[in-house]
Amino acid sequence: MTERVPVLKIGDVLLVSIQVDLEDQIVLDLQEDLASRIVESGARGVVIDITAVEIVDSFVGRMLATTAAISRMLDAETVVVGMRPAVAITLVELGLSLGGVRTALTLEKGLNLLARPGNDRPAQR
Amino acid sequence: MSGLPPVPGTEHQTITIESNDDVVRARQLVRGLAQRCKLSLVDQTKLVTAASELARNTLVYGGGGVMRLGLVQRDGRTGVTAVFEDSGPGIPDIDQAMTDGWTSGGGLGLGLSGARRLVDDFTLETEVGSGTQIAVTKWAR
Numbered sequence: 001m002t003e004r005v006p007v008l009k010i011g012d013v014l015l016v017s018i019q020v021d022l023e024d025q026i027v028l029d030l031q032e033d034l035a036s037r038i039v040e041s042g043a044r045g046v047v048i049d050i051t052a053v054e055i056v057d058s059f060v061g062r063m064l065a066t067t068a069a070i071s072r073m074l075d076a077e078t079v080v081v082g083m084r085p086a087v088a089i090t091l092v093e094l095g096l097s098l099g100g101v102r103t104a105l106t107l108e109k110g111l112n113l114l115a116r117p118g119n120d121r122p123a124q125r
Numbered sequence: 126m127s128g129l130p131p132v133p134g135t136e137h138q139t140i141t142i143e144s145n146d147d148v149v150r151a152r153q154l155v156r157g158l159a160q161r162c163k164l165s166l167v168d169q170t171k172l173v174t175a176a177s178e179l180a181r182n183t184l185v186y187g188g189g190g191v192m193r194l195g196l197v198q199r200d201g202r203t204g205v206t207a208v209f210e211d212s213g214p215g216i217p218d219i220d221q222a223m224t225d226g227w228t229s230g231g232g233l234g235l236g237l238s239g240a241r242r243l244v245d246d247f248t249l250e251t252e253v254g255s256g257t258q259i260a261v262t263k264w265a266r
Binding site: 021022023024025054055056057058059061062084085086087089090093094095096 | 145146148149152153156166167169170171173174177178181225232233235236238239242243
């Protein structure tokens with residue numbers, strides 16, 4: 001499997017839109033790609049768009065949480081956007097509330113969140 | 126299969142779970158059947174998520190195995206059953222394995238306990254040294 005999720009750069013934000021059914025290795029590759037792209041590009045924010053993602057299990061949930069933590073250490077904030085209602089309900093029932101991950105309902109709101117001044121403080125927790 | 130009668134005229138499918146790709150395929154098959162069974166979108170999502178956790182457990186902890194899948198009925202209701210079976214090391218302490226946060230591997234320890242919360246029926250049979258079988262069912266409302 002050489003399939004990779006593309007990482008796009010818009011200004012000082014990296015955008016990842018997940019459009020494939022996530023196989024575990026793709027998830028791990030994405031996490032590494034994002035970490036190196038943050039450092040290469042000096043990006044201040046990462047937006048992960050999961051609008052097309054039908055399920056988030058504990059593996060993908062953990063990836064979202066660790067990606068947020070890694071990017072925070074590399075001086076970038078992560079926002080997960082577009083979570084479906086059924087995915088949110090399932091994640092909470094599964095026992096993953098993604099406490100350290102910032103979310104926004106839409107891509108636009110996510111980008112606004114990152115653009116807001118004073119937003120370079122680490123998130124709570 | 127899981128002790129429940131199949132819906133007449135439907136066939137049960139069996140797929141092997143030997144790679145990450147098979148986990149994806151297992152999810153897709155469960156989703157297809159959940160839609161056919163007319164589960165609500167939330168229930169479909171819960172069942173597919175549970176199947177994803179259990180398929181990954183079969184691969185990672187059981188060393189690979191099979192998933193059997195089909196439509197079943199009970200008391201006039203239709204449901205989707207998925208049975209995950211491996212010939213791995215088995216689970217020595219079921220209570221511990223079902224506890225949130227406990228893991229024998231590198232995971233979060235939410236797979237088994239979380240999957241049980243996401244489905245209506247959950248049965249686990251395991252024997253140390255010979256394998257584990259987990260059956261889950263979600264019923265249409």
